[in-house]
Amino acid sequence: MASSRPGPNLSRIATSLGVSIATVSNALSGKGRVSDQLVERIREHAAELGYVPSQAGRALRTGRSGVIGLVLPDIANPLFPKIAQAIEFAASAAGYGVLIADSRGDAATQAEAINRLVERGVDGMVVIPRRATRISSAACPVAVIDTPSTPGNTVSADHWQGGREIAVHLADLGHQRILIIGNNQESSVQNDRAGGIRAGLRPGMQAETLWIDKLERDGGSGCPLGLAERVRQGFTAFAALSDLQALRALTELQQAGINVPADVSVTGFDDLIWSPVVTPSLTTVRMDMDTIAGIAVSALADTISKSRAREGVLVTAESERVAMQLIVRQSSGPCEPGTKNLRDGEQIR
Amino acid sequence: MASSRPGPNLSRIATSLGVSIATVSNALSGKGRVSDQLVERIREHAAELGYVPSQAGRALRTGRSGVIGLVLPDIANPLFPKIAQAIEFAASAAGYGVLIADSRGDAATQAEAINRLVERGVDGMVVIPRRATRISSAACPVAVIDTPSTPGNTVSADHWQGGREIAVHLADLGHQRILIIGNNQESSVQNDRAGGIRAGLRPGMQAETLWIDKLERDGGSGCPLGLAERVRQGFTAFAALSDLQALRALTELQQAGINVPADVSVTGFDDLIWSPVVTPSLTTVRMDMDTIAGIAVSALADTISKSRAREGVLVTAESERVAMQLIVRQSSGPCEPGTKNLRDGEQIR
DNA sequence: TAGGACTGATTAAACGATTAATCAGGCAGC
């Protein structure tokens, strides 16, 4: 047992320099009136002692914990790493820590998870809601990252525009019949992406949508999507609304002996981790998560500093939508009119 | 401006019931001596008022923040969602919040990220180190999840045993020549997995290892692995050390017209999100993250409650290794002696 | 009936930082 507490505090610095605690506090925060030389001396001594302010003490006094919560309905989402990384980066740049909360995919426990965060005293939260769940504003400022078309959205990628990028890309390649593959018709993000694709079609092009959740209700989880049949029907491009579905489509097509991109094209969304390394690498649309997270966090920080403690507010940002970027890789290629309706085993070249 | 602070505190409950603050505190925590009826009345009233204790006040007094840090060197790791979910679940069951820290893959900034956590006053940390980086014990208890073979490991999946499971499975299917595919020779986890595979081989079987990072140093990121050539050389099974590499191998083989599992088998590790839904679905080995996280967090909580504040300790748990579970899916199949050395386009059936 | 043990409650002192209010001088203006 050495001394009482290992970390030096304001009091130790103060007595050690023969000044008052308040002066030390003022010197370090640059707030009160302290002479320049004294500020210098105090700063020096504090650094020397390795002083780190106690968050607990500060939080108690100021009513601010310096921590924000990150809420995702389903943390198992493959986008989660990118989101968490971007939010953590932006938050730590703004001087905040990030506390995670998970409701394990259950919409009912989402409220509970949010409550845990509030009880932990977070100053605000970044919420990425599931499907169309509205966030009943909690007991603190909330920034929502969803899609521009949902009410209450703070900032997000422009999924609609991303869809248009895909459509234009496929149109440029000469594709006429496109199958859009989504996994959840309730998702507002996926609906916007699909809407964007449809809006980007040129006259004469047509699109149909395949919702995997419907299919799996009968066929069971992981069932085949029947894409070979779709190829025979004349579809030459498969635009998945997420790279996970794109991957599923790609492998199913490959297994059926259909060559991507020679026979048909496959595109995705999100530029997930595997997209650059599968064969053929996936053409996809990337959202600029760093920018989105930066806007969300700084808008949140703004609102926090303006609002009084424990007040529930929906945060708004000046620029609501961030453009998505088309990444063209190998999985999309020109539609050769003569090669439609291939049968298994017929290879090109 | 209503009253001073929105949340009720001990003082409000106390005056409202005409008792002292200490009595309320004792009643709610069940610690001091309070009559049963009074306890009942206080609890009731507290619930009625919606009292939530201030973490800041408690932290200041007790020196414990009730928060643990989760440190990963690379948060973009596709395993991260599962890890974060499991840790968050275990932590919140133990009454802890989880603060994340990211060093963006940079080993140098890992120390900085850990520092941020310490400054935020975490009571302890769960660290999943990169490669063979040793954790210089920080200013708080640290639980390390790596692999049983590394010194200082607290608890982890038994990667070696997982490798053996794969080897035995492939041996049972009749495979003789196995190509192990890893992406990083420095990774102790991957080395253990590879070692386990080798140890599980039967007499007459042989294995070679392909490290992707070496290959990419020349070929560039995402370059082909040249697996078709390996098939011609007589390899019939490709045992990747992670599902990401397995996916890469699978798609490359499929693109080359080699059928999985008819011609060759592919296996992975970790049962990542896409493994069940690609075609063919991936045979893999799953680690029981919930159990591992549970052990790590409860061992950490134990150590925290035993140690004095800000003391750096490496946490140990009673059971260090958790068995991995083989998941047999479609990507692995029997090795048919007559069908070896297939050329592109030669389909079976 | 005095002293001790026990019960059920209160008092008061922390924990560490912030900040409004105060104070001691120095200096200028009248």
Place this chain on the structure above:
DNA sequence: GCTGCCTGATTAATCGTTTAATCAGTCCTA
């Protein structure tokens, strides 16, 4: 020389909780 202002520092209160120390009774025992 008195008043007022400005600078540079201090005093002291406060945030909400925990907990050791204390206190007022009640009951039991010698």
